[in-house]
Amino acid sequence: MKVATAEEIRQLDLEAIETIGIPGIVLMENAGLQVVRVMNAHFPHLKTQKVLVVCGKGNNGGDGLVIARHLDNQGVDVRVTLLTEKTQLKGEAKINFDIAEKMNLPIVELTSNEQLPAFRNLLLQADIVVDAILGTGLNDAVKGFYKHIIESINKTHKPIIAVDIPSGLSADTGMVYGSCIKADVTVTFAIPKRGVILYPAADYVGNLEVVDIGIPKKLISSSRIKVHLVEYANVQGVFRKRMPNTHKGTYGHALVIAGSPGKSGAALMAGRSALRSGAGLVTLAIPENLRVPLEIPTLEVMTTSLPETPQGTVSLEAYDKILNLAQDKRVAAIGPGLSVHPSTVELVLRLIRTLEIPMVLDADAINAVAQNPEVLLEAKAPVVLTPHPGEMARLTPNIHVQNNRIPVAQETARKYNVFIALKGVRTIVAAPDGNVFINPTGNPGMATAGTGDVLTGIIAGLIAQNIIPVEAAKSGVFLHGLAGDLVVKDKGEYGLLAGDLIDAIPRAIKFIQDYC
Numbered sequence: 454m455k456v457a458t459a460e461e462i463r464q465l466d467l468e469a470i471e472t473i474g475i476p477g478i479v480l481m482e483n484a485g486l487q488v489v490r491v492m493n494a495h496f497p498h499l500k501t502q503k504v505l506v507v508c509g510k511g512n513n514g515g516d517g518l519v520i521a522r523h524l525d526n527q528g529v530d531v532r533v534t535l536l537t538e539k540t541q542l543k544g545e546a547k548i549n550f551d552i553a554e555k556m557n558l559p560i561v562e563l564t565s566n567e568q569l570p571a572f573r574n575l576l577l578q579a580d581i582v583v584d585a586i587l588g589t590g591l592n593d594a595v596k597g598f599y600k601h602i603i604e605s606i607n608k609t610h611k612p613i614i615a616v617d618i619p620s621g622l623s624a625d626t627g628m629v630y631g632s633c634i635k636a637d638v639t640v641t642f643a644i645p646k647r648g649v650i651l652y653p654a655a656d657y658v659g660n661l662e663v664v665d666i667g668i669p670k671k672l673i674s675s676s677r678i679k680v681h682l683v684e685y686a687n688v689q690g691v692f693r694k695r696m697p698n699t700h701k702g703t704y705g706h707a708l709v710i711a712g713s714p715g716k717s718g719a720a721l722m723a724g725r726s727a728l729r730s731g732a733g734l735v736t737l738a739i740p741e742n743l744r745v746p747l748e749i750p751t752l753e754v755m756t757t758s759l760p761e762t763p764q765g766t767v768s769l770e771a772y773d774k775i776l777n778l779a780q781d782k783r784v785a786a787i788g789p790g791l792s793v794h795p796s797t798v799e800l801v802l803r804l805i806r807t808l809e810i811p812m813v814l815d816a817d818a819i820n821a822v823a824q825n826p827e828v829l830l831e832a833k834a835p836v837v838l839t840p841h842p843g844e845m846a847r848l849t850p851n852i853h854v855q856n857n858r859i860p861v862a863q864e865t866a867r868k869y870n871v872f873i874a875l876k877g878v879r880t881i882v883a884a885p886d887g888n889v890f891i892n893p894t895g896n897p898g899m900a901t902a903g904t905g906d907v908l909t910g911i912i913a914g915l916i917a918q919n920i921i922p923v924e925a926a927k928s929g930v931f932l933h934g935l936a937g938d939l940v941v942k943d944k945g946e947y948g949l950l951a952g953d954l955i956d957a958i959p960r961a962i963k964f965i966q967d968y969c
């Protein structure tokens with residue numbers, strides 16, 4: 454499903470109106486009717502409830518007036534507050550105001566702080582509040598009178614239905630700059646806006662309903678919108694049923710270059726995750742000192758030892774051996790627990806320049822890249838990077854990563870011709886062609902040591918099975934989050950270990966396959 458900015462949805466709206474010829478008033482009517490439909494579904498006793506519709510001066514307010522009219526037609530006790538003088542209304546909002554006025558709907562104009570007590574009184578009498586104050590036209594942080602109105606609504610703790618987006622939420626960034634309605638249900642039109650998907654704004658959305666308002670599907674699919682929300686149907690193709698006449702060679706061999714003293718677990722978890730994700734074979738290439746300790750726990754994962762520095766990290770001398778090891782592998786995962794010893798960093802940079810198989814770079818491999826990001830432009834094979842926000846910030850030191858997750862990932866992927874999985878709540882996968890995929894799975898229980906190593910292994914495991922990097926990153930991130938969700942369903946969030954995720958991978962794959 455595509456996900457839009459305010460400008461992108463305005464463009465779609467405009468094309469529907471001007472190119473296709475669907476009058477704006479029709480779109481507004483559909484929008485209002487859809488909100489009423491959702492309200493009826495959420496509140497079975499709507500007819501016996503008192504609804505207060507709070508309307509701003511733009512088209513979001515116009516939608517509110519349509520909603521009020523249809524609620525009134527259903528016999529609902531509805532009141533409207535208009536947060537502007539009626540003379541300020543324009544276009545479709547004015548048309549709907551005039552209709553509502555002629556229908557004698559109870560409309561109160563409230564425009565100043567002195568009238569706040571009257572507003573609070575109306576709120577007290579209401580059972581449900583419809584927020585039609587501000588939509589995608591928000592152009593600044595909410596302050597002054599609107600801020601008092603929004604805070605009064607939030608304080609009532611009555612069910613709030615937000616029209617299109619909660620008022621005050623930035624449709625583009627997922628940030629909340631001033632006050633924002635904390636909705637129980639948000640009915641968003643045509644396609645979700647970035648702000649209702651991304652955090653922290655997504656916390657204000659409640660249950661999200663995406664409704665059709667009559668913008669032609671073909672307009673949406675042919676639009677230049679490049680940001681997508683990943684859904685089950687988008688990843689099911691990666692986890693197809695296997696053909697009987699296959700063997701472990703069919704599913705590829707992954708090489709994992711990882712580990713240093715005290716961090717053998719990172720290597721092991723990445724390796725096991727690649728196998729759990731379906732790779733036929735996995736070889737862990739680890740510094741010599743880890744070979745014996747890892748011999749017993751590795752079981753199905755094979756190990757091979759590499760020359761090491763005096764500190765026990767993989768040294769530059771391992772270069773030739775790794776080139777040899779890479780000969781029969783389909784992917785190299787590099788980084789978990791590897792260290793940033795200068796010799797190890799030098800090795801990583803050299804491998805990026807020369808390996809001819811796809812690479813998944815994580816943790817210390819990303820820290821190595823941060824010392825010279827231009828090295829990515831020299832890569833001979835596709836590169837997937839899986840940074841957490843701190844690692845991303847090392848790659849892009851001049852931008853605030855968390856406030857700009859989509860543009861940061863998108864621009865870095867373009868600039869360095871790589872695939873990026875920017876981890877965190879709603880992991881962002883960005884491809885060099887500008888496409889971006891927002892991941893909906895996962896939970897805060899996964900904020901624990903080692904889950905990043907598991908993701909690296911999953912993506913490498915999928916690439917080993919000849920899944921192209923963008924699909925491997927997209928479906929790998931989805932699978933990783935889903936495995937976390939399945940664990941949390943059984944055990945709750947607190948005790949989740951990265952190892953639990955690894956064990957849940959097969960169940961998560963089956964869940965995706967069976968989902969309909």
Ligand SMILES: NC(=O)C1=CN([C@@H]2O[C@H](COP(=O)(O)OP(=O)(O)OC[C@H]3O[C@@H](n4cnc5c(N)ncnc54)[C@H](OP(=O)(O)O)[C@@H]3O)[C@@H](O)[C@H]2O)[C@H](O)CC1
Nearest residue numbers: 466480481511512513587588589590591592593594617642
């Ligand atoms: N295709 C669709 O999705 C459709 C969407 N519809 C609805 O229309 C809104 C967008 O309507 P728009 O008129 O562009 O904008 P808003 O209603 O969100 O509000 C804009 C007015 O609010 C003022 N404003 C902006 N920011 C603030 C602020 N921080 N504080 C106070 N006031 C603010 C602004 O006034 P200015 O004088 O400041 O410019 C605007 O007048 C969309 O969200 C949908 O709900 C259609 O109904 C159907 C098609």
Ligand SMILES: [K+]
Nearest residue numbers: 587616618620
């Ligand atoms: K709103």
